[in-house]
Amino acid sequence: MGSAAVQMVCVTLGVLGMIGVIVACAVPLWKVTSFTGNNIVTAQSSQEGLWTSCVVQSTGQQQCKNYESLLELPSELQAGRALTIISCMLSCLSLLVLFCGADFTTCVENEDVKPKISLVAAVGLLLAGLLVLIPVSWTAHIVVQNFNNPLVPANLKRELGACIYVGWGAGVLLLLAGGLLCCFSRLKSGGSGGTAKYYSNSAPTAPSKNYV
Template sequence: MASTSLQLLGLVLAVLGWVCGALVCAAPLWRVSAFVGGELVIAQVTWEGLWMNCLSQTTGQIQCKTYDSTLALPTSTQAARSLTVLSLMLCLLALLLGVMGAKCTHCMGDANQSSKARLGRLAGVLFIVAALAFLIPISWTAYAIIRDFYDPNVAAPLKRELGPALYLGWGASVLLLLGGALLHVGSSAVEGGKLPIIGRAAKDNPGAAGEAKTQEKSFV
C-alpha cells in the first residue's frame, strides 16, 4: 500500500513538473530588460524567450513577435530549444510508462506485477533524465545573464535580468526529480512465484515429506 502511494505521489509531482516545463518552454520571460544606470526607457520592458520576444509598455500594451530565422539565433538558444523539447517528450513517454506500470492500474493485468514494476522504474529514470535535460538550459541561461550583467564591456541597454520563467523552470526540474525518484522507489519489484514455506520445505527435502506422509498413515 505504501509503495502504491509513493507511485501515485511521484506521478502527480512529475505531471505538475511537466506542465510547468511546458509553460516555461512557451513563455517569453526567460530574459527581462534590466534598468541599469538609468539609460533604459522605463516605459518599455523587453521580454525574451526561446520562441519569441515581446515589448511591454506601461500603458498595458504588449507586442510579441516570433523570431524570423531559427538559424540566425545564437547556438545557446538553439541548444536550449532542443533540450527543452526533448525533455517534454521524455516526460510524455515516462508518463505513459508510469501509468502502465502503476500498481493501481490494470493496463497489463494483475498477473504481470514484475513487468509493471520494471516499467515503473524505467518511467522514474526517464523523469529524472528529463529533469536534468530541462535543468541544463535553465541554469546555462541564468549563468549567461549574470555573466553579462556584471561584465563592464557589455552596454547597459544589452544587459538582462533573470526572468520569471527561469525560476519556474527550476521548480519544474525539482518536481520532475522528486516525482521520478518517488516513482522509482515505489515501483519496487514484487516477489512473485514463491511457494509457501511448507510447500518449499517439502520440495527441498522430499525425504522428510515422505516420512511425514508415512507417520500420518500409521497414525490413521
C-alpha cells in the same frame, strides 16, 4: 496500499513538472530588461523567450515578434528549444508508461512486470528533469555573466525572467518524482515476499532402520 500511494505522489509531481516545462517553453520570460545604472527609461521593457521577443509598453500594450532565423540565434537558445521540447515529450511519455505499470491501474496484470515498467518511467522522468535544467541553468549563467560584465551597455543588460525559476522548479519536481519512483521500484523488485528455499547437492540418504 503504500505502493499505490507513492506512485500517485510521483504522478502528481510528474504532472506538475511537465506543466512547468510547457510553461517555460512557451512563455517568453527567459530574459527581461534590467533597469539599472543609466538605463532608467521605464516606458517600455523587453521580454525574451525561446521563440519570440516582446516589447511591453507602460500602457500595457505588448508587441511580440518571432525570431526570423534559427541559425542566427545564440547557442543557448538553440539548445534550449531542443532540450525543452524533448523534456516535454519524455515527461509525457514517462507518465503514460507509469500509468500502465502503476499498482492503481489494471493495464498490466502481471505483478512481476509492473516494477520494471515503473523503473523505466522513473528513468524517463529523471532524464526529463535533467534536460530542462541544462538550458535553464545555461541561460541563467549567461544572463548573470553579461549583467556583471562592465563592457556590456546598460540598455543591453538583462535579468532572469520568471520562466528561469519555473524551469528550475519543474526540473526539481521531475527529478524528485523520478528519484522516488526509482528507489521504490528497486526496493519492490529486490525484496521477496516468500521464504527462501535451500537445496542440497548431496545424494539422498536411505532412512535408517532400527532393529530390535
